[in-house]
Amino acid sequence: MKKLYALLLCGSLLTATSCNDMIDLTPTHSLSSANVFGKLDDFEPVLNGTYASMRDMYAYGLFSSVAADMMSDNLIETNESLVNYKAVTDWTYAADQLRIGEVWRFNYLMINDVNLILENIAPYEASAPKKANRIKGxxxxxxxxxxxxxxxxxxxNFDRNSTSPxxxxxTTSKIETPARATVKQVYDQIIKDxxxxxxxxxDVDAAINTATKRSRIDAATVNAILxxxxxxAKEYDRAITYATAAISARPLATRANFPGIWSDANADEVLFAIQFNPGEGGPALDVWSPATNRSQWEPAATLLSTFDRTNDVRFASYFTAGESITGSVNRAGRFVVTKYQGKGTARDGAANFKAFRTGEMYLIRAEARALTNRAAEALADLNTLRAARIANFAPGTxxxxALIDAIALERRKELWMEGxxxxxxxxxxxxxxxxxxxxxxxxxxxxxSPKWAWPIPxxxxLANPSIAGAQNDGY
Structure with missing residues (x-):
């Protein structure tokens, strides 16, 4: 039994860095933080590897990108579906299901990678502080x-001061078995970081991004995340402050340039994107595959009906009528998801996933203002965004x-298929x-419904005694 528990402990994500105490012989040629990080440059590959990992299906390759639309009312499963995600999209998840466990495991693996950087970089900060700032930040x-x-x-729930689990x-790469922190404690750490x-x-040694490539997190991105x-967290004054800073850094795209965002012809208003290269998959291939024209999910009719199909630049940027797509399973009259069709004219689905955009920042600021009795400013933000997307838009009143509902509707339209x-x-x-x-x-x-929270895997x-008995309600 002791050996079984040790094996489970090694398999637990929160404790999976090494299990050396289970091994009788110490390897004579092994890597550790002591010999991996011999100079500041050695931290760059670990950071780059973490960004590369974000392309995984259990990160921004699906579950931190388009799954939020698959699980909601924005996408409807078709008869072309391979039903690979049925338990998730029909909310019938259980604690022992693969998808539930892999999202947990993979995100903590990436956290472990950056923890290795953070707990080993201090000795190198004095020699090149600005370079260290860029990596550590x-x-x-x-x-x-x-x-x-x-x-x-x-x-x-997402209440800022909630004591629910x-x-x-x-915050360490060491083997440990932490309990579930309260929602408040998790927020405390997120905001602290x-x-x-x-x-x-x-205060860095070199630009992290350029005007045309936004594949790393810089100060503007941090403002957007905050x-x-x-x-x-319903901290609306802070939301307004940070959204304003992000908007100042990256203005909205013009209507003429907006379509190019989705083919990666430009990075206008993109604050942070997960970079997908040819052969590396894409964020929406399980929704619509350009290569085979298999449309497993299609935009909901209720969503399509909210767009001005003639004047709203988003409609043609996000959807394509089925009859204009060649393919063996083509169905006349359907709309398919072409928001992430590919870079340029490519049809491989390897378009970058836009994790943070200025359009979202306007909607965050509008919602925060509307909920803090600043209706005129909220309406101004909403109208600014709508005018940027819809030709001949007459300002709303x-x-x-009605204003809060209009902001929510605009979030559904603007941020469709963005998580x-x-x-x-x-x-x-x-x-x-x-x-x-x-x-x-x-x-x-x-x-x-308790299904709004996924079960703890x-x-x-089984592997973490500190979390036993702390399952979410309903599982």
Missing amino acids: QALAIRGLLHFNLLQYYAP GVPVK LEAALPLLN ARVSLY ETGQ HRWFDLKRTTRVVNRADCRPGSVCTLAAN QGEI
């Missing part, structure tokens, strides 16, 4: 972002609840109602 920001991504899935906070990263990334975190819809519904305590749901699918999810519960 990105590592801190990644750790904060990934803890937030985990909180989105596994926490039952969140996720374990992992991001606020520590900000001054570091404002804006999103603050909105979820919404007030009160938001499921979590927007969760944080605002609404329901999922798939009006054009296919036969055999689950079509509604009540606001009080069974493997973690």
